[in-house]
Amino acid sequence: MGNLFKIAFRNLLRYKRRTLLTASLVTIGVVFVLLFISISGSFKNMMVGQMTDSMLGHLEVHRKGYLVSIDNLPLNLNLKLQAYQKFEGILKQQPEVEAFSPRIKFGGMFSTFVETTNIRLNGVYPDREFKTVPLLPSRLTNGAKKALEKGEIWIPELMSKSMKVNIGDTVVIIATNKDGSVNGKQFKVAGVLESVTGPGGRDGYIHLEDAMEVLRMEEMEVSEVAIRLKDFGQLHAFSDRLERLLSGEVNKQGKPIYEVHTWEKLSPFYNIARMIDIMAFFIKLMLIAVVLVSIMNVMIMAVYERIREIGTIAAIGTLPGKILSMFVLEGLFLGTMGALAGDLIGLIIILILNRVGITFDFGRETGLVLSTTIGPFDVLTISIIVIFISVAASLQPAFKASRMEPIKALRHV
């Protein structure tokens, strides 16, 4: 086997320029794919992070049927206190959970005494909400204190600007509760929130107990519970487990009480994230095509140029399998060289990009620094794909070489 390696390697060195060109093509392909996966993956992770850490949480639990009507913020589909407490008990036993935050969501009227508009409000316990979505305070514009107390409201930037409401101003929130009773309460503007995705956000935040007061709730009801996990990578495993755990909790009609949704089901950005994944997949396909065509081309050439040599080694008794191995090894070397060089160059470029720091804007967020990273699994996967395709591309020419009749090969001019 060692001799086969030696011959294959030396055969590659026979046409150094061609070998270098082919290996370079593979290298460029690998570098391109690694960079794309790294940059797009980092972009995606950052955006997912923005969504989950400043707004949604990693996953949310609602009362069954809530999500279908979520745009209406239905108060009659809130989790009752007993159901929430039961769920809270379950959640506290889960070691994967870092934090969770109950929310009361409702629609109301926002009045400055001069102008009135509609608003979506989140009643939260600020300390628990900040632990669950830790980037929420960072959305506050300059000058705001990073805390929310009873009687205070955080309003979206859209309203602040359009209605000329500033921090310290007094506003009134008017809302209808589930029984149709209208109530209002004065709040002091304590913060202005930047939107995560663009200028259209209409979400404001008040203390959960204020929300209960506005909605005249005698005991707490919860629209949703946002959950943050210790390890985001465990999201789907935990979501599945939680669903199984909660499936046993049924109401008097025997129907499930809760429904579990990961962030993907709650944010339209998931489709963009999926598109990024699909693009990465097609980029990988392109790499496969580049490797396949270039290696196959060079191996076909190698076989054609060495027909008499193949005839000679076949004539002196080399078995077809060894001839096949000899050519497959050449393809393997080419692919391995290209993959290793590509990995090395790709990783160096990623390192340089991190040192330089690429900034970009996302929605209202400006100057986000892209931290390009790539996991060893991705590097390994790309390398294995390239090497595997290189071997596969060599198989046809190698098979042709091994099946050559020595007498015909020796006659070849």
Place this chain on the structure above:
Amino acid sequence: MSLIVAENITKIYSVVATKVSKHYMAGEIAIRALNEVSFEIEPASFVSFVGPSGSGKTTLLNLIGCLDKPTEGKLEVAGTDVLHLDRKQSAAFRGNNLGFIFQDFNLIPVLTVYENIEYPLLMVQNVPGGEREKRILTMLEAVGMGDQKDKYPDQISGGQKQRVAIARALVTNPKLVLADEPTANLDHKTAFLVLESMKRMRDEFKTTFIFSTHDQKIVGEAEIIYSLEDGELVGKQVKGGKKNG
């Protein structure tokens, strides 16, 4: 007085060809490359097939070398009926019993002189390291290439290449060495030196040498000369013996 009667004593030949024919089609034209050729070659012979181009020399050598199969007839090489060997068996038979010397030397350009000679031992016969080295060095000395062993084929002359090819053909201890026009690409002086090497090898290793040539000047170096014309054996000349045909 007792009489000793010897019965059923079979003589071992290197090659026994019985009415061997080879026909093939060139487009729609049937070509009779060999026509009912019969001969026997004894071990340790130094045999030449001579004849003009197209007389069937190469075809015959290809058949003996198991690179091709006769259309008709019977052919035994080194005691084996080679007609029924499949592709893999043929390759194994060639590797274990035959050595080849080609007109264009056909050395592997990416291997050194030493590695070219080593190739069949390593890749065909799997001879262990120590034994392999001993045999290669013996061969290198025998063909006078000991001091050139680390050179690549493009760094040595044509005569030297052919000596390396002889060493490669003999290093596996074959029963038979086939050489198709081994001197065609060499000047006469080198050609005679190469043939001398081949003869010396035959004497030293008792290997049968069969070569083809159309060069009348070197034909005389053979001890047995078979003449071919239009695919038929038209004469046999044993050096120092009678001429047939």
